[in-house]
Amino acid sequence: MPPAASTIAPHTDAVFYFIYTVSLFFFTLIVLLMAYFVFRYRRRVEGERGPGRTTHHTALELTWTAVPLVLVVLMFYSGFRGFMNLMNPPAGALDIRVLGQKWLWSFTYPNGHVDTELHVPVDTPVRLTLESNDVIHSFFIPAFRIKRDAVPGRYNRIWFQATRPGEYLALCAEYCGTQHSDMLARVVVHEPGLYEKWLAEAADPFRTRSLAEVGQLLVAKRCGGCHSVDGSANIGPTFKGIYEHSVTLADGSTVVADDNYIRESILEPRAKIVRGYEPVMPTFKGQLKDREITAIIEYIKALSDEATKPRSDEGTEQ
Numbered sequence: 001m002p003p004a005a006s007t008i009a010p011h012t013d014a015v016f017y018f019i020y021t022v023s024l025f026f027f028t029l030i031v032l033l034m035a036y037f038v039f040r041y042r043r044r045v046e047g048e049r050g051p052g053r054t055t056h057h058t059a060l061e062l063t064w065t066a067v068p069l070v071l072v073v074l075m076f077y078s079g080f081r082g083f084m085n086l087m088n089p090p091a092g093a094l095d096i097r098v099l100g101q102k103w104l105w106s107f108t109y110p111n112g113h114v115d116t117e118l119h120v121p122v123d124t125p126v127r128l129t130l131e132s133n134d135v136i137h138s139f140f141i142p143a144f145r146i147k148r149d150a151v152p153g154r155y156n157r158i159w160f161q162a163t164r165p166g167e168y169l170a171l172c173a174e175y176c177g178t179q180h181s182d183m184l185a186r187v188v189v190h191e192p193g194l195y196e197k198w199l200a201e202a203a204d205p206f207r208t209r210s211l212a213e214v215g216q217l218l219v220a221k222r223c224g225g226c227h228s229v230d231g232s233a234n235i236g237p238t239f240k241g242i243y244e245h246s247v248t249l250a251d252g253s254t255v256v257a258d259d260n261y262i263r264e265s266i267l268e269p270r271a272k273i274v275r276g277y278e279p280v281m282p283t284f285k286g287q288l289k290d291r292e293i294t295a296i297i298e299y300i301k302a303l304s305d306e307a308t309k310p311r312s313d314e315g316t317e318q
């Protein structure tokens with residue numbers, strides 16, 4: 001079992017282990033009895049007939065009806081109680097929106113800040129409202145023992161209260177498409193007081209940083225899963241050295257990766273597809289503010305300045 005880090009986790013584990021132990025007990029009992037009966041009542045001589053007289057045994061039948069009945073009613077009762085608890089967040093919970101889309105999770109905080117990491121304060125009920133932009137995703141935090149589908153066209157809710165500060169993992173448990181399993185998100189449970197501090201800083205990274213530095217942060221968080229900054233190809237092309245260099249598109253034409261092209265790639269990823277890559281990039285329309293897009297462009301530009309510098313040094317040596 002992963003670490004149990006929410007108020008519901010001990011209950012969920014208890015129900016799980018109860019069902020597990022009961023199943024294990026009956027599995028063993030049935031297999032052993034079966035093996036014993038096969039041996040005990042085997043045909044010993046050719047043409048031997050069984051006794052064939054027994055019709056029923058009331059005490060035995062009552063026992064094997066009553067015992068499982070009590071057990072399954074207990075399972076239903078404790079499972080249903082946990083389910084009702086999970087479906088009904090306490091009043092005054094912190095509200096965070098969760099959006100699933102191919103292939104990442106994003107979280108919208110009460111102040112409007114959007115992030116790909118889920119940050120929450122410890123010992124505080126948090127209510128998640130799940131939605132999806134495209135297909136069904138399934139939001140799962142093993143350490144909190146919560147899982148709920150994000151379905152296009154409707155809102156689903158779930159809640160939890162984290163009991164231990166630390167870092168955990170959220171995943172997508174909808175394994176029917178190619179890359180749901182890549183939809184990992186960091187979950188950070190903060191010590192008392194530090195969540196507010198994190199949120200204020202995350203919501204306004206421009207206060208203390210240059211444009212390119214903000215761009216670097218944004219790229220690491222929002223694009224890093226698909227784009228590298230070191231020249232290696234990933235799901236998408238690298239950002240290193242592309243600025244104001246020409247790009248070959250799927251239809252064979254070429255464009256120069258200038259500010260407008262990069263901006264368009266972020267807002268309308270399907271408008272121009274780079275040759276050799278699948279058109280799987282999600283749009284960031286409505287998710288990145290203009291200022292953030294400018295910051296990303298500044299960062300991509302800075303990466304290209306770095307990339308061309310060694311080349312011009314070589315040039316002077318020759």
Ligand SMILES: [Cu+2]
Pocket residue numbers: 100136137138172173174179180181183
């Ligand atoms: Cu998914």
